[in-house]
Structure formats: C-alpha cells, structure tokens
Amino acid sequence: MSIYLNGLLESQIMLKDRKEAFKWILKAAEKGFSIEQHNLGYFYENGYGIDENQAKAFE
Numbered sequence: 001m002s003i004y005l006n007g008l009l010e011s012q013i014m015l016k017d018r019k020e021a022f023k024w025i026l027k028a029a030e031k032g033f034s035i036e037q038h039n040l041g042y043f044y045e046n047g048y049g050i051d052e053n054q055a056k057a058f059e
Contacts, residue, residue, distance in 0.1 A: 018043075019050075022043050022050050025039050041059070
C-alpha cells in the first residue's frame with residue numbers, strides 16, 4: 001500500500017522530478033494498482049519522466 005500511496009502522491013502533485021515520480025508509479029503499477037497503471041499510461045503518453053512512447057501508453 002505504501003508504494004501505491006507514494007506513487008499517487010507524486011503523480012497528483014507532479015513534482016519537479018518527474019523521473020522520480022515515474023519510478024514510484026511504475027513500481028505501484030507493476031504491483032497491480034489500477035490507478036497507477038492509468039497514471040503510468042499517462043506518463044508514457046506525455047513523456048513525463050520517460051521518453052514519450054504511445055505504444056506503451058496504450059498497453
């Protein structure tokens with residue numbers, strides 16, 4: 001649960017360090033948290049903290 005909350009906090013606040021936010025969102029998404037899976041797609045779609053990747057955004 002703490003990975004989920006950390007990822008949620010970082011995605012909602014959109015910290016200046018988007019790479020760090022991406023790292024936590026990815027961890028939570030890999031654990032199956034659907035909100036963070038959605039946020040992960042958003043980060044991939046918009047290139048936040050990672051290179052833009054439309055294919056991964058829609059996975």
